[in-house]
Amino acid sequence: GKAYLSRTEPKVLDGRSGEEEEVSYQLYPGHIPTSPLQKALLAAGSAAMALYDPYRHDMVAVLGETTGCLALPSLRDKMKHHPEGYRILQERPRIRLSTLDMARLRGLPPGSLGREYVRFLEDNKVSPDTRVPPKFVDDEELAYVIQRYREVHDLMHTLLGMPTNMLGEIVVKWFEAVQTGLPMCVLGGAFGPVRLSTRKLQVLATQLVPWAIRSGCNASCILNVYYEQRWEQPVESLREEIGILPPP
């Protein structure tokens, strides 16, 4: 009859006493605490899966989270020491369809950041709501930093003028690699091109990547720009302000 309720508590071994309390140590909604071994396995597995199936964006996200333990704190510090970045960390703005006033942005003059961003979203048929929330970052503030990086990614496409095809994504990855130092960007930039044709590889290697790297080095930290307050600013002026060089 009720035998299953009366059984003794499961044996608690060293490894498992950690697991038993895991659920109560969620640092933010969606957080899954992981051991260093699990992070290593996740990093290796997600890298392999992302290469095998490039449509698994969640794997790219997991790779970023599990390998970002050095880059994320340094990004957070860069933000803390900059007045606009500091404000972003305090106010934690989110770029989502529910927070954006699409009609107002569409009504802005052409050439402004808001108008070009909406044009980019519509041309490439993407939405800011498809960004995977972080799961494996073990610090609540760093989780926001990586979330912000993901949401700003589409704005990077807009500022660099790159579409969302494989070529465009690789160029943006190189730019972000220089800017953020995230190993995921470096890996993405280095391994992404294996699926490209030689002609595209040539254009990539000779023109686009050097430009992306130069821009990345020249520009100030892209996470330190409060984009939500600059929708009316013309894209050209914002590019100059950040330090992104004109595209080839």
Place this chain on the structure above:
Amino acid sequence: AAAVLCPVRTPLAHRGGTLRELCGFLRGLAAGPETHFGFQTVTEAERREKIYQVFESVAKKYDVMNDSMTLGIHRIWKDIFVRKMNPSPGTLLLDVAGGTGDIAFRFLNYVRSVRERQLQWKLRQQQNLSWQEISETYQEDKVKSLGDSRVVVCDINKEMLKVGKQKAQHLGYSEGLSWVLGDAEELPFDDAKFDVYTIAFGIRNVTRIDLALREAYRVLKPGGRFLCLEFSHINNPLLSRLYDLYSFQVIPVLGEIIAGDWKSYQYLVESIRRFPPQEELKAMIEDAGFFKVDYQNLNAGIVAIHSGFKL
């Protein structure tokens, strides 16, 4: 080594703990008795809902995940299970929580090959008969490749049944197979209908195991057999630690990478720990009225087959 395995912790979560407990208690009074979902404590209603969602989410990748987690060994376990069943043609099998059809297909293959051997033996016997006698047997004996064996696959989850039906179509199984949506704790079948009742890797997910066992007893014919294949407990301490390490460190990672679903596989490894060990399950089966209850450990107890008869 323990430090490597322990995840990061902060005291943040202790705030608001007592308030949460109070709310949980009040909720519990409303929603029924408490039970477990992996290592969490939930009400029975919540557990049923959560388990339904787990299988809804994993259905499409169920087979791939089984292969990766067990390195294909689950196929051998299921082969041994059906061989132990040793069904003869004409058997009516009820496979509960049979979702994607692994046991059902193996059953059909088995009875088909037994039937083939039967027919071959019969043919050999007929070598010395006259032509008249042979043509008579042809008429009465419309060659039934399955020999009237039938399997009913019953599962509570629509998604799992859907995957099972697609697989059956893809692999070419049509004869002698039917799919029924049903709850193991309350089966939609009459008393004493089936020769064999099987439940493979399903009883762990049932909320009231005692009810499921009683239902199994009810729908079996006298002389019918109950067979259960399930993850169980390892006695050997070294093997047990290695198994724990693999379960908790590797399996949820595999779930995340292959199926994009960490939580379902975390639930899976936790639910294995929560399930009664071999002797306790044997006692529960005996409580339901079965006789000659016995179990066989596979792989040192990672998996066990329990068997009982309705006499």
